[in-house]
Amino acid sequence: MSVNSYLTTLSSELVLSTTENTNIKTSIATLSQRLNWHFNNGELHKHFQFGSNTRGTILPRRVDSESDVDYMVVFKNPNGYKPETLLKYLKDFMHKYYSKSEIYKDSPTMVLELNHIKFELVPAIQDMWGNLSIPSRTNFLSDWMSTDPTGFNQELVRANTNSNSKIKPAIRLLKYWNTNKLNYYYSSFLLEKYVVDNFSYPIRNSVKEYVFDCITSLNYNYTDSQSFKNKLDRAKQIINNTREYERQGYLVSAESEIKKLFPKF
Template identity: 65%
Template sequence: MSVNNYLSTLSSSLVLSSTENTNIRTSIANLSRNLNYYFNQGQLHTHFQFGSSTRGTILPRRVDSGSDVDYMVVFKNPRGFTPETLLKHLKDFMHTYYSRSEIYKDSPTMVLELNHIKFELVPAIQDDWGNFSIPSKQYILSRWMPTDPMGFNEKITRVNVYNNSRIKPLVRLMKYWNTNKLDGYFYSFELENMIVQRYDYNRRGSLKEYVYDAFESMIPSYDDSQRFKDRLARAKEIINDVKWHEQRGYDLQAREKIKNLFPEV
């Protein structure tokens, strides 16, 4: 098996199983129904799933224990409550319907951990033109910041199509590396956005070439930790080693080398 075939097979194994997808759909249906029951006085505009679980780039929990489903709860908020107050409303809701589950705040979200999946509920508000805002992590100018929860889905779909459906597999592989080798150094969306920006009209030939280029183009900043810089440097050494063996026809050895970055699942 070549390096490219190995990476393609591994990326396919990083997709949620049918059982996981069924469990998530069931939990979302229950969550949606419970939100409607609890906020039954017209407090909400809407609520919906968003994020990597809607893009096909979420990792299974067997390889990423922190894997979660993002869910936005849009409040009408006529009294201008702060994000903290709306987070408290979500906390009270969770304790009402999920008292036996683990519930905690991970600003700016409320986290609900069920047996098979973790939900991050994000409070949001909506203006008269339908634009969404979510709590700002840094209260510099405002407690709220604008967001387009589904806009990135359209962009990653476009870039994935342009790149012959290799971007989503690449994202899953790089998120696997981030989880397995970097202990989640990058935020999930941050890593996805970096990849999409890189390959917007910047096509490569095969999945392995995308992987090689993703590592080779990654340049640490001054603010990055030394631990990350060391691990990135090591990753680049491995990529160079893999390519050296491939160029000499040592495909078996090259495949074994790439497993140092992407172990078998």
């Protein structure tokens, strides 16, 4: 098997199973219904799913224990309450309908852990033009910061279409590498955005080329730990070794080498 065939096959195994996908859809429908029941006095503008699950880049929990579904709850908030108050509203909602589940705050979200998936509920507010804001992580200038939770989806769709459907598989592989080898060093969303922003053009011929070019382009900062620097250097060396084995026609050795970076699970 060629390295590209191995990586392409592995990426196809990094999608949600039918059962997992069905369970998540059922949980989202239940969550939506319960939010409508709980906030039934016109407190909300709307609520909806966003994030990697809507983009088809979420990883199964069997390879990413931190895999989650992002869900935004947009409050009307006529009294101008600060984020902490709206987070408490979500906390009270969770304790009412999910009392046996693990519930905790992870600013600026409330986290709900079910058996098969983790939800991150994000409180938001909306101005008269429909622009959304979520709690600021720093509170440096304001309690709120603007957001466009679904805007990146279209960027990714365009990039994936232009790449003949190679960018999404590459992203799943890179996220797998990030969780499996780098201990979540990179933000999942920022890693996706990095790929789209930097590798939409020129078009690569294979999933392998997107993955290899992305990893070899990454650099570390002076403040990064020596452990991370070593891991990134090793990843680049494995890619160089793999390319050299391929150049010499040693395809079995090339596949064996790349499995050090992207092992079967």
